[in-house]
Amino acid sequence: MASSLIILQCKSRNGQSRLNHLTREHTVADLIESIAQVTGCNPLCIKILAGFPPKPLDISDRCRNLENLPIKSGDTLIIQEETSQRKENLPKDEEKQLGRKPQGKVNLPNLQNPSGILIRRVVPANNSCLFTSVYFAISGGVYDTKVGDMLRKVIADTVSADKETYCEAFLGKSNKDYCKWILNNNSWGGAIELSILSKYYKVEIVAVDTQNVRLNRFGEDAKYENRIFLIYDGIHYDPLMLEPLDHSHSVQTIFPKTDECVLQMAMEIAQEAKSSRQFTDIQNFSLRCLVCSQCLKGQQEAQQHAKDTGHCNFGEI
CATH class of the missing domain: 3.10.20.90 (Phosphatidylinositol 3-kinase Catalytic Subunit; Chain A, domain 1)
Incomplete structure (x- = not known):
């Protein structure tokens, strides 16, 4: 209209x-x-x-x-x-x-660093958005949807090599079952995977949670010099990048930990997304299986349906 x-x-x-x-x-x-x-x-x-x-x-x-x-x-x-x-x-x-x-x-707000604007770089919602987003940020802006398998293996190898730290109580499943699960392309990454990738790349990873207006920081206590940013809406991750106002410069995806201005911009993005309801309530959002048309509620039902039927293509309704 x-x-x-x-x-x-x-x-x-x-x-x-x-x-x-x-x-x-x-x-x-x-x-x-x-x-x-x-x-x-x-x-x-x-x-x-x-x-x-x-x-x-x-x-x-x-x-x-x-x-x-x-x-x-x-x-x-x-x-x-x-x-x-x-x-x-x-x-x-x-x-x-x-x-x-x-x-x-x-x-x-009076931002300290007006050299660019922090914006979202959209990546596909293909169950590997976390891995695509991390790699995009770590690589300085290289977009590659095929890196999921590589990063899943990094995580599985890390978990398998440290069964004491990554025990069943920590993972929610046995070490062996977790490794098998994370190598499946239909499995979604989250906090455990971000903490492992933070250590692997020796960089702080900041996940901007738009549902709770919160910055979840992985590797915050480590003495890493740099950080990267992802935005998370309850189900999907995208990388954040600084689009320069001077277009003769390239985008920036890695930031020094001393740059508090970028943290401020990230929090503003979360607040904007919250006010415009740009988030997904993963416990209550409605889905339809695009294979058999069954209606489902929340992430757990979707994951159980995928486990029971092998159907992994869902649409939000």
Whole structure:
């Protein structure tokens, strides 16, 4: 419907903010004015990037409706200021419309490191998202969906070699059964696997929990110099990366532990996702088996169904 809301997240040098009043019938001019109000950016110089990798939106037609832009509700917009753009290049009526002073400006955090914006890099939901995400972050941005088998073997070898630490009480199953389980491509990784990979790569792993608005840190007490970030919605992991505002630089996925600014940005992402309900309640979410169409409730029922039937393809309903 043309009147449906378009909820948008905005990230700029001044921090993060949310637009929750725009509809598909609003215009590009409305969008630019709204962005200027919440970011404090000069509306005459705003440049908007969207998608992945982020690409500039064509906002030259200020009368264009938002339903005709390649954006959808829930998208994150990266806002930049083109300081070289001069307002005398704009028609007088457009200059008057966009030159109004921002009202209702939001108090945004004063980030120490404005060199980029922390964003999610989406990976497939194929039961190996944790492994794909860790490798993407560890490698500095190498996207490889085939690394799951390698990292599963790393974990199985680690567990098998230390039966005292990785005992049945710790694993929830025998050491042997766990090793067999983790090598199965249908098994999901979690806290145990992240703790092992943190030690293996000698890096702190921070899982941004969007359901509980919490940073779960693995390897926090170790004397590792660096950390990586994943975002976790209750069922799926994606890596986080710093998208540079200067596009001549590459993305950053590994951060020094002394950089508290990135921790702050990660917590803001969790808070935003929580407020917009971008998480999955794994105990109560509804699933349908896409093989036999049976309806299931929660992660445990899905895992039991997969064990009983061998069906591993589920869709959330």
